[in-house]
Each structure stands twice: as structure tokens, then as C-alpha cells.
Amino acid sequence: MARLSSGDRPTVKDVAAVAGVSATTVSRVLAGNYPVAATTRGRVMRAVKQLDYVANAQARALVGGGPRTVAFIIRDLVGPLFAYIGQGVEQQTTAEGRLCLVCTHNGDPDRELELIELMREQQAEAVVLVGGGVRSAANLERMTQLANALDRTGSRLVLCGRPPIGPDVPSTVVEYDNEGGAFAATNYLISLGHRQIAIIGVGEPEHTTTKARFGGYTRAHKAHGLKVAKQRVLPGAYERESGYQQTKGLLARGVPFTAIFAITDVVASGVLFALHEAGLRVPEDVSVIGYDDIPLAADLTPGLSTVHLPHEELGRTAIRLALHRDEYALDQHVVLGTHLVVRGSTGPVPHK
Amino acid sequence: MARLSSGDRPTVKDVAAVAGVSATTVSRVLAGNYPVAATTRGRVMRAVKQLDYVANAQARALVGGGPRTVAFIIRDLVGPLFAYIGQGVEQQTTAEGRLCLVCTHNGDPDRELELIELMREQQAEAVVLVGGGVRSAANLERMTQLANALDRTGSRLVLCGRPPIGPDVPSTVVEYDNEGGAFAATNYLISLGHRQIAIIGVGEPEHTTTKARFGGYTRAHKAHGLKVAKQRVLPGAYERESGYQQTKGLLARGVPFTAIFAITDVVASGVLFALHEAGLRVPEDVSVIGYDDIPLAADLTPGLSTVHLPHEELGRTAIRLALHRDEYALDQHVVLGTHLVVRGSTGPVPHK
DNA sequence: TTGTAGGCGTTATCAC
DNA sequence: GTGATAACGCCTACAA
Numbered sequence: 001m002a003r004l005s006s007g008d009r010p011t012v013k014d015v016a017a018v019a020g021v022s023a024t025t026v027s028r029v030l031a032g033n034y035p036v037a038a039t040t041r042g043r044v045m046r047a048v049k050q051l052d053y054v055a056n057a058q059a060r061a062l063v064g065g066g067p068r069t070v071a072f073i074i075r076d077l078v079g080p081l082f083a084y085i086g087q088g089v090e091q092q093t094t095a096e097g098r099l100c101l102v103c104t105h106n107g108d109p110d111r112e113l114e115l116i117e118l119m120r121e122q123q124a125e126a127v128v129l130v131g132g133g134v135r136s137a138a139n140l141e142r143m144t145q146l147a148n149a150l151d152r153t154g155s156r157l158v159l160c161g162r163p164p165i166g167p168d169v170p171s172t173v174v175e176y177d178n179e180g181g182a183f184a185a186t187n188y189l190i191s192l193g194h195r196q197i198a199i200i201g202v203g204e205p206e207h208t209t210t211k212a213r214f215g216g217y218t219r220a221h222k223a224h225g226l227k228v229a230k231q232r233v234l235p236g237a238y239e240r241e242s243g244y245q246q247t248k249g250l251l252a253r254g255v256p257f258t259a260i261f262a263i264t265d266v267v268a269s270g271v272l273f274a275l276h277e278a279g280l281r282v283p284e285d286v287s288v289i290g291y292d293d294i295p296l297a298a299d300l301t302p303g304l305s306t307v308h309l310p311h312e313e314l315g316r317t318a319i320r321l322a323l324h325r326d327e328y329a330l331d332q333h334v335v336l337g338t339h340l341v342v343r344g345s346t347g348p349v350p351h352k
Numbered sequence: 353m354a355r356l357s358s359g360d361r362p363t364v365k366d367v368a369a370v371a372g373v374s375a376t377t378v379s380r381v382l383a384g385n386y387p388v389a390a391t392t393r394g395r396v397m398r399a400v401k402q403l404d405y406v407a408n409a410q411a412r413a414l415v416g417g418g419p420r421t422v423a424f425i426i427r428d429l430v431g432p433l434f435a436y437i438g439q440g441v442e443q444q445t446t447a448e449g450r451l452c453l454v455c456t457h458n459g460d461p462d463r464e465l466e467l468i469e470l471m472r473e474q475q476a477e478a479v480v481l482v483g484g485g486v487r488s489a490a491n492l493e494r495m496t497q498l499a500n501a502l503d504r505t506g507s508r509l510v511l512c513g514r515p516p517i518g519p520d521v522p523s524t525v526v527e528y529d530n531e532g533g534a535f536a537a538t539n540y541l542i543s544l545g546h547r548q549i550a551i552i553g554v555g556e557p558e559h560t561t562t563k564a565r566f567g568g569y570t571r572a573h574k575a576h577g578l579k580v581a582k583q584r585v586l587p588g589a590y591e592r593e594s595g596y597q598q599t600k601g602l603l604a605r606g607v608p609f610t611a612i613f614a615i616t617d618v619v620a621s622g623v624l625f626a627l628h629e630a631g632l633r634v635p636e637d638v639s640v641i642g643y644d645d646i647p648l649a650a651d652l653t654p655g656l657s658t659v660h661l662p663h664e665e666l667g668r669t670a671i672r673l674a675l676h677r678d679e680y681a682l683d684q685h686v687v688l689g690t691h692l693v694v695r696g697s698t699g700p701v702p703h704k
Numbered sequence: 705t706t707g708t709a710g711g712c713g714t715t716a717t718c719a720c
Numbered sequence: 721g722t723g724a725t726a727a728c729g730c731c732t733a734c735a736a
Contacts, residue, residue: 008506072454090454091456
């Protein structure tokens with residue numbers, strides 16, 4: 001009874017004392033995996049209620065019990081893209097009976113590495129890295145070390161929406177076909193007759209996502225015997241503002257173009273705004289295509305043509321593969337398909 | 353050396369053995385809070401590197417060390433509103449040197465209770481409940497018990513964007529002025545001359561958020577001596593689709609209205625779409641106002657007038673208050689202000 | 705400056 | 721069916 005007013009939690013011992021049994025018996029009743037006399041069980045349960053006993057997950061974990069945890073490392077929680085992947089990760093994690101630890105690194109690759117270390121201490125069963133990033137050689141090397149370290153202890157590095165680190169690095173990789181989607185988008189614009197297609201958002205050429213999407217854009221041009229004009233390849237971050245500014249700059253410099261491929265939908269929303277401001281009609285004067293198919297895309301006016309990514313599926317698949325890698329002979333590198341979604345922002349090239 | 357190939361993690365003992373010192377010394381070197389000879393420290397560090405030793409956070413937690421964790425319980429991760437609050441929670445949690453455990457309940461109040469139990473086992477230092485919810489008497493009672501239980505063990509129930517459970521329930525509450533914002537929004541429409549203002553999204557009248565916003569709408573009417581017409585109070589969930597369907601229904605039934613107050617911006621986006629489809633101009637024919645000021649609001653055409661909520665600040669404040677409640681004499685119930693954001697979707701009442 | 709002993713809360717093992 | 725005991729990995733007295 002003294003326990004009830006005390007500031008610290010009651011333990012199995014306290015319950016045992018109240019119920020007049022041993023700690024072992026309490027543990028057995030709670031676990032329910034061992035025969036215990038009905039009357040004893042009743043006494044124990046009553047004591048549990050009375051003391052409002054709650055097991056200590058940390059102590060449990062130490063002896064190998066309790067739910068395991070999956071770490072989820074992401075840039076931030078606000079991007080609609082990240083949110084959907086996170087949703088998939090969290091849902092599957094919960095469905096698998098695991099807990100979900102979330103950390104953000106705000107785009108800092110070093111912080112990302114630190115967080116992996118931290119999650120290693122936390123005994124995470126899998127460490128999920130979401131979204132593309134800039135990769136230096138040093139970063140890749142450290143990442144390789146960490147992947148191996150995790151693997152050695154039965155954990156797993158999971159790359160979600162980002163290409164593999166290297167050929168022999170133990171990791172689970174689930175990405176989408178960024179290059180293919182960009183190819184399809186550019187190809188579609190070309191098939192509509194566009195020959196002067198600007199691309200906006202190539203600010204960090206070494207960013208894995210940027211690289212792949214720009215690669216698809218380039219390949220589509222090559223496939224049609226078209227040259228990529230430098231004046232139509234514009235930098236900028238993955239932000240609305242950069243879409244807006246770059247479009248204004250394009251117009252100000254008088255660079256000719258009939259279509260704009262924005263590297264993300266968010267960038268595209270800024271592009272649309274700048275065009276609208278300049279009195280240009282979409283798609284009559286300029287066609288615009290985005291990438292990601294975030295919810296916003298359908299709500300823009302006109303509806304934004306874009307490349308759809310299976311966000312939630314990405315997260316779900318990643319967790320599923322990582323947690324069941326020993327059960328089935330699952331391929332630990334999956335590339336999910338992307339597809340073009342045509343809405344109102346794209347149309348045939350305008351007549352001169 | 354044998355350890356290096358083994359599947360399980362090296363412990364302080366292994367490091368001690370390699371370094372030729374005792375486990376205690378290793379612990380001291382790692383903690384850095386106790387004098388250790390420089391040479392010894394060197395040997396230990398080398399052994400740590402060699403074995404790639406990583407501390408076991410669970411064992412640490414058991415003896416009172418290591419980072420504490422804050423639990424973050426939310427409906428889902430995809431809503432833009434939740435995302436921003438989550439961002440605030442996560443950032444502040446990290447800034448305070450804590451880890452962030454995330455769980456979703458998909459709107460199921462029972463699941464929410466279960467999760468609180470689970471987080472209690474996890475020894476969470478604070479359990480943050482985000483967003484409004486439906487509250488039955490039984491739910492409130494159980495919630496009260498849990499709040500007390502958490503309080504008794506030095507933890508804390510934190511209500512974020514939701515009203516207090518009861519007068520004497522130990523908890524930290526940070527909410528925004530839903531009623532006041534709804535009053536301001538409705539009042540603004542009335543001041544523009546509108547007298548037939550429909551409200552869409554009152555589907556769950558007992559939902560705490562719905563209740564407060566509908567309350568503000570009602571109070572504004574009363575303040576101007578206007579009556580709330582039942583035919584203009586429409587149900588519907590917090591979804592785009594429901595905004596769309598309810599608006600169509602309103603038009604089909606021929607209910608007169610000159611303005612629509614959508615209970616959330618997401619609902620408003622559906623409203624705008626339905627009006628557009630029906631050939632009605634906004635704001636010339638109908639004014640529309642939303643609530644939340646999610647990023648989408650600014651991107652809609654026309655820009656959506658709405659009530660701004662300080663999302664991130666909400667999350668940050670909640671964590672700050674909860675974690676420092678003993679240090680300062682902080683008020684554990686804060687109501688953050690909301691304010692009207694006027695964009696293009698509202699205008700004077702059309703002439704007959 | 706370093707080492708030894710004990711304990712955190714739980715469960716598994718082995719005896720009764 | 722039930723209970724003592726050891727062990728998980730770490731840290732903090734207390735000794736030396």
C-alpha cells in the first residue's frame with residue numbers, strides 16, 4: 001500500500017507482495033504463456049489493478065522481450081511527399097507490432113549519420129532513411145560502415161526513395177523510378193510538339209533525386225535528337241519560391257520556351273503563379289508539368305499534370321521487406337513504378 | 353577478437369577485456385564525467401573503435417541514464433495540419449535532447465487510450481495527444497485516470513489543440529482559440545453584408561474542434577441578431593470530398609446562400625471545386641472562407657480566406673511547457689491566438 | 705586513478 | 721503450480 005503514494009512505479013515485486021505470490025508468478029500471469037492456477041491469477045490481477053502496475057518496457061527489452069522499434073529518419077515532417085511515405089512506414093511498422101521512432105535532420109547529411117548512430121544505441125530493428133540526399137564520398141563511406149555495423153547486429157539499413165549506396169552494402173532499398181518518370185514527362189511534352197522545354201529546380205545537381213530526374217529529361221531529349229539548351233536548365237531548391245523566382249528570371253531574360261518541367265509539384269505551384277502573374281495562360285501559352293503528384297497538384301488551377309509516385313506503398317514496402325528479409329527470399333532492392341498523370345496544365349505547343 | 357564475428361553486440365565488458373581495464377573504467381571514459389588517466393582513456397577508446405562498441409540505450413535507461421522519450425500520438429501523418437504540429441513537437445523534443453516516439457490512431461478513441469497505456473510502459477516522459485477528438489463520458493473518465501497515473505509517475509499528459517479534460521486533471525494543455533477564430537471568420541462575412549452563410553463540415557457535432565468552430569459561427573450570428581438556419585448547417589467529414597458533396601447538395605436543394613464557411617481548408621477546397629463546376633464565381637457570386645491556413649490555402653484559385661493557426665508553435669509550446677513544468681511556474685494551460693487571413697475568396701454580398 | 709560489488713525490473717531456467 | 725536464482729548491460733556507491 002505504501003507504494004500507492006510513492007512517486008515511482010510499482011514493480012513486479014510490489015505486485016507479488018500485495019498478491020502474496022512470487023515475482024515469477026506475476027510475470028507468468030502477465031505474459032499468459034504459462035499455466036497458473038485460476039485463483040492465483042485472480043489475486044495477481046487484482047493486485048495489478050490496485051497498484052495500477054505497468055510493466056517497464058526497458059527492463060523487458062533488456063531480457064529480449066517487449067516490442068522492438070523501427071527508426072525513421074527523415075528530412076522534416078512538413079513536406080507532403082515525406083508525410084505520405086512516413087504514413088506508410090508508420091502504418092506498416094505498427095502492423096508488424098513495432099514502435100516507430102522518428103527523427104529529422106533538416107537536410108544535414110552529418111546529422112543524418114549521427115542519428116543512425118543514435119538509433120543503433122536504441123537497438124532499432126531497422127533504420128529507415130527517407131528521401132534523396134546529397135552524397136559525398138566520405139558520406140557514402142561512413143554510410144557503408146554503418147550499414148555493415150547494423151547488419152552485423154541483426155539490424156538493417158533501409159533506403160527509401162534513394163538509390164543503393166554501393167554494390168556489396170547490406171541494405172534494403174526501395175526507390176521509385178525517378179529517371180523513368182522524368183523521361184515519360186519530358187517525352188510527353190515533346191510528343192505534344194514542345195521543343196523548348198525549360199527545367200526548373202536543378203539547384204543541387206548531386207542530389208540523387210535531382211540527378212535522376214534531370215537524367216530522364218536529358219535522355220528524352222536525346223531520344224528525339226534534341227539538344228538540351230543550357231539557358232533552359234535552371235537551378236533552384238525544392239520550394240515554391242524557387243519555382244516562382246526562376247520563372248520570372250526566365251521571362252525577364254527573354255529565353256524562349258513553350259513548356260516548363262518543374263522538378264517537384266511544389267516548385268510547379270510557384271511556376272504557375274509566376275506565369276499567371278505575367279499574364280500567360282496555362283496550357284494555351286505555356287505547358288507545365290510537375291513531379292510527385294502531391295494532393296495539392298489536383299487542387300491547382302489548372303490541375304497540374306505530373307508524375308505519380310506511390311508514396312505510401314514505398315514506405316510500407318520498405319518496412320515489410322526489411323522485417324521479413326530472413327523469412328522469405330525477398331529481393332532487397334525494389335524499384336516501384338511511376339506513371340504520368342495528365343491534368344489540365346499541359347497542352348499542344350502554341351502556334352506561332 | 354572473437355566478438356567481432358559474433359552476431360551480438362559487444363558490451364562494456366568486452367571493451368574492458370580488450371583494453372585490459374575494468375568495466376567501470378570503460379563506463380567512466382564513455383561518460384566522461386570522472387577522472388581517468390589519459391593513457392587508460394586512449395586504450396579504452398581504441399578498444400571501443402576496434403570492437404565498434406555501441407552502448408545499449410535500454411540498459412542505460414534502466415539505471416536512469418540515456419535520453420528520455422516523448423510520445424506523440426496523432427490521428428495520422430498525412431494531414432497538412434497534423435504535419436506542422438508534428439514538426440513543432442519533433443523539433444522541440446529533439447532540442448530538449450529527447451527522442452520522439454510516434455503512433456497513429458486513425459481517429460479511433462479506444463486505440464488512442466491503448467496507445468497511452470503503451471507509452472506508459474515505454475516510460476515516456478510526456479505523452480502528447482494531438483488534434484481534437486470525439487469524447488464520450490467513458491473516454492473522458494479513462495483519460496482522467498491516465499492523466500493521473502502519468503502524473504503520479506512523474507510523466508505528463510499533454511493536450512495539443514484540444515480542450516482540457518476537466519478542472520482537476522493534471523495535464524498540460526495548449527490549444528488555439530477555435531471558437532474565437534470561427535467567430536472572427538463569420539463576423540467578417542456578416543460585415544461584408546452576408547446574411548445567408550452556410551457552414552459545411554458539422555458532421556460530428558461532438559468533435560471538440562467542430563463544436564468550438566460551430567460555436568463561434570453561432571455566436572457571431574447571435575451578436576448580430578441573426579438566426580442560424582438549420583438548412584444551412586451541413587454535416588460532412590473533414591475531407592475535400594465532403595465539401596464537394598455538401599455544396600452540390602446545397603445547390604441541388606435550392607437552399608439560398610451567399611457565403612460558405614468551410615470547417616477546414618481541405619473542406620473548402622472541395623467547396624471551391626463544386627462552385628466552379630456549377631459555374632458560380634468566387635467571390636463575385638459566393639464568398640468562401642476556410643479554417644487552418646494550410647499551405648494549400650494560398651495556392652487555391654482564388655486564394656482562400658481562412659483562419660490562421662500557429663501550428664508549429666503549438667507543438668513547440670506544448671513540449672516546452674510539459675518538460676519544464678517543474679523549473680518555472682509556467683501556466684500549464686495556454687490558448688494560442690488565431691487570426692483571420694483575407695485572400696481572394698471573400699467579397700461583399702452580391703446585389704440581387 | 706582504478707577496481708569490486710550490488711542493483712535497476714524483467715524473464716528464463718531449474719528446482720520443488 | 722509455484723518459487724528461488726541467475727542473467728540481460730549498465731552505472732553508482734564504496735573500497736583500495
